[in-house]
Amino acid sequence: MFSSRNRQNAAFPLWCPFTAAQSATVPPTNGNVEQTRNARGGRGGKRGRGRRGNRDGQDRDVSLSKSMSYVLRHGANQMGLQMGTDGFLFVEELLAHPQFRSYSVEDIERVVATNDKQRFKLRSHPEDGRLQIRANQGHSVQVMDLDLKPVVAGSLDCPAEAVHGSYLHNWSSIQQQGLSRMKRTHIHLASGLPGEDGVISGMRKDCDLAVFIDVPKALADGIEFFCSENGVLLTAGDTEGKLLPKYFSRALRLRPTRSILPLQ
Incomplete structure (x- = not known):
């Protein structure tokens, strides 16, 4: 099932588990980003960037983490986002999507750094240095190059x-x-x-x-x-x-x- 590209020689610890989402948009539990942005006043929503607490009182970082998990594990293609065979997606393209426009690069970096289960990985693209993100596991879509x-x-x-x-x-x-x-x-x-x-x-x-x-x-x-x-x-x-x-x-x-x- 896995190509030889999975079989990396990188160092690992001594040794090292939902159903796929049913729609092509981020699930409703993550909140309606457009309504949240409008409630804060203005289409850009810049005043909301980096702040916590959305209209449902849900922690923004938890909401962002759930939204990223859905996109990176299940829904990138349905949402019109291009994910590589290694599971990486350009952060700038993620933030340009209507579901993520109220967030910033700093928000994503913070969620990745503080996630207690280390679900995500950030890297600079090896050729042009642009920031990319992927989920470490949990995919319902085929990802061939997860460095397993x-x-x-x-x-x-x-x-x-x-x-x-x-x-x-x-x-x-x-x-x-x-x-x-x-x-x-x-x-x-x-x-x-x-x-x-x-x-x-x-x-x-x-x-x-x-x-x-x-x-x-x-x-x-x-x-x-x-x-x-x-x-x-x-x-x-x-x-x-x-x-x-x-x-x-x-x-x-x-x-x-x-x-x-x-x-x-």
């Missing part, structure tokens, strides 16, 4: 276990059918549970189900795993996009108290 590091069986950076976060109402289906990448390109796994040392991403904080995967066993069956730049383990699963229950090593109910769930 392959996990090799038997290597020091091959984990014995990785964990996928979900919700208890999904457990009956997961228990019988396994984990599915669904409309995304990968199943996401973390190196541990949220709050554990070194775990910054790979699972939503509100998950109440944790499914642990025997990584060496899956690798032995030819299932590929890759590590993203922010430490998330990614796999496309088998030919049907799944990690079958035979690769589950254990499962935990996380709330209200932690307890072991039977695998069968």
Whole structure:
């Protein structure tokens, strides 16, 4: 599934998971940028740049982060934005879109720098130096050059276990059918549970189900795993996009108290 360009030699840590949006615009939860700009007085909306609090009282940085996640993971093409095969999009083109005109380069740089899960990466284009941005993982569109590091069986950076976060109402289906990448390109796994040392991403904080995967066993069956730049383990699963229950090593109910769930 991945080209040789994925197999980079860059240094990584010891080792390193929604459904695609249903419309071609940023979801309504991000607020109506045009109405917000008009409410502040003036089409340019410059007084609002860098300030927090939109008309719904939602933190502007959270709103911007959600909007960027949608565009960079799912909706760039539908919104008329050109994303490269490496997932990068020019920041100036993003800010020129009506959905982002109330934001500035400084806003984007701040959101990228302060994002607790390190979802985004900024870089200067290697040829002309123009600022670009991409999502590190979570795509429903094919991105071939994400600088993913392959996990090799038997290597020091091959984990014995990785964990996928979900919700208890999904457990009956997961228990019988396994984990599915669904409309995304990968199943996401973390190196541990949220709050554990070194775990910054790979699972939503509100998950109440944790499914642990025997990584060496899956690798032995030819299932590929890759590590993203922010430490998330990614796999496309088998030919049907799944990690079958035979690769589950254990499962935990996380709330209200932690307890072991039977695998069968």
